[in-house]
Amino acid sequence: MPELPEVEVVRRGIHRWATYATIRSVEVLDERSLRRHKRGRADFMGQLQGQRLEEPQRRGKYLWIPYGEGYCAIIVHLGMSGQMLIADPSIPDPKHLKIRLTITSGDRIQELRFVDQRIFGGLYLDELVPADDRPEQLLPATVTHIGRDPLDEHFDTEQIFRKLRKRRSNIKRALLDQSLSSGIGNIYADEALFRARLHFTRPTETLTRNEVSRVYTAAEQVMRLALSQGGTSFDALYVNVNGESGHFDRSLYVYGRHGKPCYRCQEQGRETVIERTKFMNRSSYFCPVCQPVPRRARA
DNA sequence: CGCAGGTCCTGCACGC
């Protein structure tokens, strides 16, 4: 599932292979991938024709490619199953190809392909506006409500701590709330909680400054580690990379490991098994010893 | 048939 590290790998690939390229043609094979482009298919195609792409940017799981003197951008959201591929036109269309941008750089012709099996993702066009907190930074208007991510140099843990004290929710819901902090999905939320030794039902207002710092630092570290392991596998013809193409799954401590031993307990000679619980309509993985259920848990 | 889950939308409760 694409969370922040996977999206960043894609951003780097696009940066390397498509920056300053010009869009020669646009083909929309499935209009459902333009659901978030309110002005429709014809507008999408017309706006992009002939545009020169600039350096791709990212916040959390949102990726965008500015064009048009930097006032507009193509917004890419991968959703659950989206991929952005750079491909030579001679490579056959993959299954679930939704949108094709044919681009040129000098005399080289390539395709930027948006592929998405489940259509939770999509492309759309948006204008760039100044960020509320730092006006010199431009963001798509539809991304201004997304919080800074833990890899952002201006990520502010103290501000998050203050907001958490006012919330009446639990820590996992907060980690997944993209308006508070972005980029963290179900996998990295569970990994961060395990590393910080916090249970997902912990009420947000009871978290100490130290615990908040621990869990967001853990999120940053686990995502940097994932990035370092997933960012090694692309070349000119196959830039992609959704989570599966990296090798990060070998480094997950809890996610998907229910019924298997907890590594931390194992080191201390205890035989504890990772548990899986249904929570917020999805799975949560945790070690019952390292992450005990809080006295006043909040579902 | 259940499961995978990111984001959007709706509805509810609450406070002013």
Place this chain on the structure above:
DNA sequence: TGCGTGCAGGACCTGC
């Protein structure tokens, strides 16, 4: 009353 806000849960999708 009405509005804004915070929170929770379902809908959207397809393939295995």
